[in-house]
Amino acid sequence: MMVTNRLPAKDYRSTGSDYCNVGSEGDFWQEDAGQDSSGKVAQAAGMSDWQTDLRLASRLFIQQLELKHSLQYLGTRIETLESQLDTVPYSIQIVFVDSDFCELTRQLPLLVTTYTSDTAEEGVEYTVCFVEANLAATDESLERAVDAFKSRLISKFKLLTTHDPTKLGRLPTKQLAVLNSVLRRIDGA
Known part of the structure; x- marks a missing residue:
C-alpha cells in the first residue's frame, strides 16, 4: 500500500505551473518509493482520476523542465568546447x-x-x-x-x-x- 502525504498548504488551483513549484515544494504529492509510474497504485489507494492526472502532469512538467535545463547546459558546454578546439595548437x-x-x-x-x-x-x-x-x-x-x-x-x-x-x-x-x-x-x- 502506498502512503501519500500532502505538502504544506498552497493554492494549487491557480493556472500555469504554480501547482508544481520546482524550486521549493516539489511535486504535488509525495510518494512511497514502491509506486510504479503508471498511477494504478495511486488509484487503488483512493485517489481520483483528476488527482492522478494532475500528479502525472506535474511529474511530466518537472521532467520537461529538467530536460530543458539539461539541454541548455549541454548547448553551452558544446559552444565552450568548440571555442577551445579553435585555439588548440x-x-x-x-x-x-x-x-x-x-x-x-x-x-x-x-x-x-x-x-x-x-x-x-x-x-x-x-x-x-x-x-x-x-x-x-x-x-x-x-x-x-x-x-x-x-x-x-x-x-x-x-x-x-x-x-x-x-x-x-x-x-x-x-x-x-x-x-x-x-x-x-x-x-x-
Missing part, C-alpha cells in the same frame, strides 16, 4: 624552402596556433612557430603565415652564418646550432 611539417642560399636537411616541425582577431578579415590569425629556434610568424591565413615563417627562417640563417660564431651571444649561438641541424648552406651561396 597543432603541428605541421615543412619539407622545402625556396632559397638559393640554403635547403632543409630534414622535415621541420612547426607548431600552429590560431587566435581570434578583431583586425583580421576572417577573424582568425595563425601563428607558425619553430619552438627550438625561437622563430615565429603570424598572418591571417595559414599559407601566408608559413611563407612568412620560411622567409624569416632563411633571413635569420643568413644573418647568423655571416657572423663569426665566437662573437655571437648566447641566444644567437643556440639559434645557429638549431638552424644548422635543420638547414644546410648550398655550395656557392
Whole structure:
C-alpha cells in the first residue's frame, strides 16, 4: 500500500505551473518509493482520476523542465568546447624552402596556433612557430603565415652564418646550432 502525504498548504488551483513549484515544494504529492509510474497504485489507494492526472502532469512538467535545463547546459558546454578546439595548437611539417642560399636537411616541425582577431578579415590569425629556434610568424591565413615563417627562417640563417660564431651571444649561438641541424648552406651561396 502506498502512503501519500500532502505538502504544506498552497493554492494549487491557480493556472500555469504554480501547482508544481520546482524550486521549493516539489511535486504535488509525495510518494512511497514502491509506486510504479503508471498511477494504478495511486488509484487503488483512493485517489481520483483528476488527482492522478494532475500528479502525472506535474511529474511530466518537472521532467520537461529538467530536460530543458539539461539541454541548455549541454548547448553551452558544446559552444565552450568548440571555442577551445579553435585555439588548440597543432603541428605541421615543412619539407622545402625556396632559397638559393640554403635547403632543409630534414622535415621541420612547426607548431600552429590560431587566435581570434578583431583586425583580421576572417577573424582568425595563425601563428607558425619553430619552438627550438625561437622563430615565429603570424598572418591571417595559414599559407601566408608559413611563407612568412620560411622567409624569416632563411633571413635569420643568413644573418647568423655571416657572423663569426665566437662573437655571437648566447641566444644567437643556440639559434645557429638549431638552424644548422635543420638547414644546410648550398655550395656557392
